[in-house]
Amino acid sequence: NLSIKSDNYSQDDSVYEKVFVLNTNESFVLGYNEHYSTDSRHFGAITNDNILGKVVLRYYPFTIF
Numbered sequence: 001n002l003s004i005k006s007d008n009y010s011q012d013d014s015v016y017e018k019v020f021v022l023n024t025n026e027s028f029v030l031g032y033n034e035h036y037s038t039d040s041r042h043f044g045a046i047t048n049d050n051i052l053g054k055v056v057l058r059y060y061p062f063t064i065f
Helices: none
Strands: 002-005 020-023
Touching: none
Parallel strands: none
Antiparallel strands: 002 020
8 A cells, every 4th residue: 555656845956865664654754945844854754643633724924925
């Protein structure tokens, strides 16, 4: 029950290439600012049991609201 996902996620010309293999009960979370976010690129996949909710409305920053 493994799933392999591939995506090019970058805000600029930097390249981040690594293969992450996820089980069906895992998620890979990414922060918006890749240079200053601590996310799955640093600590790996998280189990779906650790996801408590979802974003319904983002209030800040105001320029993107």
